[in-house]
Amino acid sequence: xxxxxxxxxxxxxxxxxxxxxxxxxxxxxxxxxxxxxxxxxxxxxxxxxxxxxxxxxxxxxxxxxxxxxxxxxxxxxxxxxxxxxxxxxxxxxxxxxxxxxxxxxxxxxxxxxxxxxxxxxxxxxxxxxxxxxxxxxxxxxxxxxxxxxxxxxxxxxxxxxxxxxxxxxxxxxxxxxxxxxxxxxxxxxxxxxxxxxxxxxxxxxxxxxxxxxxxxxxxxxxxxxxxxxxxxxxxxxxxxxxxxxxxxxxxxxxxxxx
Amino acid sequence: xxxxxxxxxxxxxxxxxxxxxxxxxxxxxxxxxxxxxxxxxxxxxxxxxxxxxxxxxxxxxxxxxxxxxxxxxxxxxxxxxxxxxxxxxxxxxxxxxxxxxxxxxxxxxxxxxxxxxxxxxxxxxxxxxxxxxxxxxxxxxxxxxxxxxxxxxxxxxxxxxxxxxxxxxxxxxxxxxxxxxxxxxxxxxxxxxxxxxxxxxxxxxxxxxxxxxxxxxxxxxxxxxxxxxxxxxxxxxxxxxxxxxxxxxxxxxxxxxxxxxxxxxxxxxxxxxxxxxxxxxxxxxxxxxxxxxxxxxxxxxxxxxxxxxxxxxxxx
Numbered sequence: 134x135x136x137x138x139x140x141x142x143x144x145x146x147x148x149x150x151x152x153x154x155x156x157x158x159x160x161x162x163x164x165x166x167x168x169x170x171x172x173x174x175x176x177x178x179x180x181x182x183x184x185x186x187x188x189x190x191x192x193x194x195x196x197x198x199x200x201x202x203x204x205x206x207x208x209x210x211x212x213x214x215x216x217x218x219x220x221x222x223x224x225x226x227x228x229x230x231x232x233x234x235x236x237x238x239x240x241x242x243x244x245x246x247x248x249x250x251x252x253x254x255x256x257x258x259x260x261x262x263x264x265x266x267x268x269x270x271x272x273x274x275x276x277x278x279x280x281x282x283x284x285x286x287x288x289x290x291x292x293x294x295x296x297x298x299x300x301x302x303x304x305x306x307x308x309x310x311x312x313x314x315x316x317x318x319x320x321x322x323x324x325x326x327x328x329x330x331x332x333x334x335x336x337x338x339x340x341x342x343x344x345x346x347x348x349x350x351x352x353x354x355x356x357x358x359x360x361x362x363x364x365x366x367x368x369x370x371x372x373x374x375x376x377x378x379x380x381x382x383x384x385x386x387x388x389x390x391x
Numbered sequence: 392x393x394x395x396x397x398x399x400x401x402x403x404x405x406x407x408x409x410x411x412x413x414x415x416x417x418x419x420x421x422x423x424x425x426x427x428x429x430x431x432x433x434x435x436x437x438x439x440x441x442x443x444x445x446x447x448x449x450x451x452x453x454x455x456x457x458x459x460x461x462x463x464x465x466x467x468x469x470x471x472x473x474x475x476x477x478x479x480x481x482x483x484x485x486x487x488x489x490x491x492x493x494x495x496x497x498x499x500x501x502x503x504x505x506x507x508x509x510x511x512x513x514x515x516x517x518x519x520x521x522x523x524x525x526x527x528x529x530x531x532x533x534x535x536x537x538x539x540x541x542x543x544x545x546x547x548x549x550x551x552x553x554x555x556x557x558x559x560x561x562x563x564x565x566x567x568x569x570x571x572x573x574x575x576x577x578x579x580x581x582x583x584x585x586x587x588x589x590x591x592x593x594x595x596x597x598x599x600x601x602x603x604x605x606x607x608x609x610x611x612x613x614x615x616x617x618x619x620x621x622x623x624x625x626x627x628x629x630x631x632x633x634x635x636x637x638x639x640x641x642x643x644x645x646x647x648x649x650x651x652x653x654x655x656x657x658x659x660x661x662x663x664x665x666x667x668x669x670x671x672x673x674x675x676x677x678x679x680x681x682x683x684x685x686x687x688x689x690x691x692x693x694x695x696x697x698x699x700x701x702x703x704x705x706x707x
Contacts, residue, residue, distance in 0.1 A: 139492040147479055231475030238439040239492050240465040387442045 136241040140249025144223070145256045153222065154257070157215050161261050164211055165204070169268050172203045196272055197280035202357035204268065205287040209294045209353050212258075213323045216295065219257050220302025221316035223250050224384070229310040237387075247303070247381045254299040255292075262291065283359035290356020293369035297349050298323055300376035307383040326350070392417040392574055393438070393544065398447030400433050400598075407433045408598045410447070415544075420570040422589030422606070423578040429595040431578040432472055435548050438576065439469040451544065465494060468542035472549045474533035478522025482513060482532055485521050486539065493540040503539060511535040511565065527558035534565065545569060547577040551584065563588055619657040621669060624679035630655065633672055639665050652681060 148154045176199050227233040236246050266288075273279045302319040309315050329348035333341045345351045349372065352365040393415040400408040408430045415421050423431045437444050440460045449456040456463050476485055486504045495503050508514045511531045516524060524532065530550065537545060550566060551559045566588055569575060579585060585592045586606040594602040594609070602609060623630060630653075634643045639659055646654040659665050666683055673680045 135494065136492050139488060142491075143477070143488050147477065150479065230478070231471075231473065232477060234441060234471055234475060235469075235489075237441045238464060238467070238469045238471075239489075240461045240494060241492065242461065 134245065134248075136239065137245040137249035137252065140236075140241075140246060141253045141256060144250060144253030145260075148219075148253070148257050149260075151222075153218055157218050158261060161211065161215055162264060165208060165265060168207050168211075169200070169204050172200045176200050195280055195283070196275075197269075197283045198358060200272060201269060201279075201284055202287060202359075204265070205291050205357040206354070208262075208265070208291060209350065210327070212261075212291075212295050212298060213327060214320070215261075216298035216302055216323065217316040217319035220254055220299050220306055220319060221312040223254060223303050223306040224380070225306045225309050225312040225315045229312070243381060243384045247307075247377065247384055251300065251303055251377060251380075254303060255296060258292065258295045258299060262288070262295075280359070283357075286359045286361050287357040289361065290353050290365075293356075293366065293373075294349055294353045297369050297372045297376075300373045300380070304376045304380040304383070307380040392419075392452060393576075394450050395434075395438070396448045396450075398434070398437060398444040398449065400430075400437060401445045406598060408437075408444070411595075411598075411600055412447075413593060413600065413603065415574060415576060417574055418572075420575045420588060420590045421577070422585035422592045423576065423595060424580070424582065424585050424592050425578075425595035426580055429580075430598040431580075431595055432548055433598075434595070435469075435546055435576070435578055439467055439546055440464045465540070466543045468537035468539070468545045470530075470533045470537040470545075470547045470550060472552060474529060474536070476521040476529070476532070478520065480521050481518055482521055482524070483508070483517045485532070486536060489536050490539045495540050507535040507538045510538065526553055527555070527561075530554060530558070530562060531565075534562075534569075538569070542573070544574045544576070547575070549578055549580070551579070551581070618685070619659055619665065619669065620682065620684045621655040621657060621673070621680075622682035623653050623655070623673055624681050625651045630673065630676060630678065633676055634669065637665060637668055637672055639668075 176196060179199075224233070227236065269279055269284055298319075301322055302315070305318040305322070306312070306315040309318075326348050327350055329344045330350045333344035333348070333351075336344060346368075349369065352368045355362055355365065395411060395413050398408060398411045399406060411434060423434065425431050436442055438449060438456075440456055440463060443457055451463050451466060454463050477488075480488070483504060486508065487500060490500045490503055491497070505514075508517060511534045513528060513531045513535055516528055516532075521529070521532065534547075534550070537547070547566065551562050554562060563584070566575070566577065570588065577588065589606060592603060592606050592609060593600050621634075631643050631645060634640060634655060634657060641658045644656045644658075646656060648654075657665075657669070664685075666685070670680055670683055
């Protein structure tokens with residue numbers, strides 16, 4: 134597993150100083166920051182109204198769920214656009230430059246290569262998400278108690294969703310030398326999965342359920358509200374494993390081709 | 392030390408290697424010689440574990456490559472034909488990454504890298520980005536990289552390809568130095584390179600080993616088989632004696648006559664081109680000279696290509 138660790142470090146390191154890395158980090162923080170501000174303003178407006186007119190049920194609305202929940206939910210959608218940029222280089226670039234040949238001749242199993250690649254992507258996702266936790270601290274400074282459980286559930290959901298996106302991206306990156314193509318295919322796939330969510334609403338009967346079941350966004354919805362459903366967790370984990378092994382098989386293909 | 396048994400490799404329907412078998416002894420410097428497309432890189436890639444052979448077996452001191460690839464790869468250092476590097480890494484960063492992945496313990500990593508950079512003469516460029524190095528330095532970095540973790544076996548694919556003559560001499564010197572302590576396999580399409588560096592040579596052509604032995608023996612053995620084909624016109628059927636008298640001609644054989652044309656096959660001595668002398672004699676005897684060619688066997692065909700490509704390199 135030492136080899137996977139070395140690959141993780143190398144990929145993470147070169148991500149941090151690539152223009153893609155800077156761009157992704159910058160746009161995530163910018164757009165995420167705008168989201169957060171909007172939700173915070175929305176909450177304060179709502180609570181002012183509530184104070185004036187005493188709506189029923191509003192007093193139960195927690196700041197964590199309302200602001201952080203909405204923020205994490207929208208981060209997931211934002212990440213749909215950024216995940217292809219993170220994952221496109223992973224294997225495709227090593228293929229194009231030819232460094233994959235080196236990796237193949239190191240004392241490494243194919244599994245270690247793909248695992249190192251995937252964990253590097255997850256580390257990049259964590260780097261992206263880390264500043265977000267500052268928003269939690271910010272809310273805490275504003276006064277009310279932060280609901281740790283809800284926050285944790287949201288973060289868990291976000292990582293499961295992001296992990297699924299990145300596994301899909303890693304798979305496409307393993308199939309081509311062209312990182313732009315890998316990014317486009319990943320993006321189209323994620324877009325299709327997103328569309329499943331609302332297509333499902335238009336369909337009758339059983340088909341609605343089937344389509345909904347395929348959309349990661351449907352499975353993600355409850356996490357930011359503080360609900361961890363094991364069916365959802367199982368969905369994400371099997372999706373990650375499925376695409377991880379597709380990527381691994383693609384890397385292994387050279388062993389039995391010809 | 393290394394044994395290759397009946398190794399074949401198919402790329403789809405095309406067979407790139409045909410049942411190759413050979414042994415490499417410990418400490419030996421073995422050259423793989425052959426024109427472009429002979430299957431050298433394919434064979435080396437199999438030896439390094441890049442991909443497995445379609446049929447056959449490779450073992451290193453009894454360790455089967457197919458069964459324990461990691462164990463075997465740890466003992467092999469490989470310099471690919473075009474060393475690919477991460478262009479945004481500095482030389483020492485790249486070597487550090489490779490040392491870690493090759494399993495050099497973290498305490499020894501620093502000194503290991505220093506030692507190999509020193510040996511290959513890249514200490515002066517350690518802070519440079521790998522993507523900006525000249526071809527000569529890149530090749531040296533590649534060599535330093537292949538030496539990390541002190542492999543028992545070093546495999547170099549066309550190590551001097553694309554270098555200028557000065558760099559070629561330097562790299563050859565370095566290779567000779569490395570070959571003193573290690574088992575070394577190197578491929579080249581340049582004939583004189585093997586005689587300068589290697590103790591033993593395998594000649595590959597179209598995926599088969601067509602000859603093997605010490606470079607001196609091979610060269611001698613080849614030239615002894617040199618033949619010259621000669622065609623003479625009208626009345627030239629009595630030239631046997633004249634031709635046989637030319638110094639260097641070992642035997643003259645008269646072949647079928649077609650109308651007025653007579654063909655001869657002459658066996659000649661090594662290292663001599665007798666074509667000028669033969670043509671002079673034929674013309675002096677007063678017969679029309681129609682054709683004069685060196686007839687080569689398949690092995691010599693290979694050599695011709697090799698010699699030509701060396702000339703191309705030198706004239707560049």
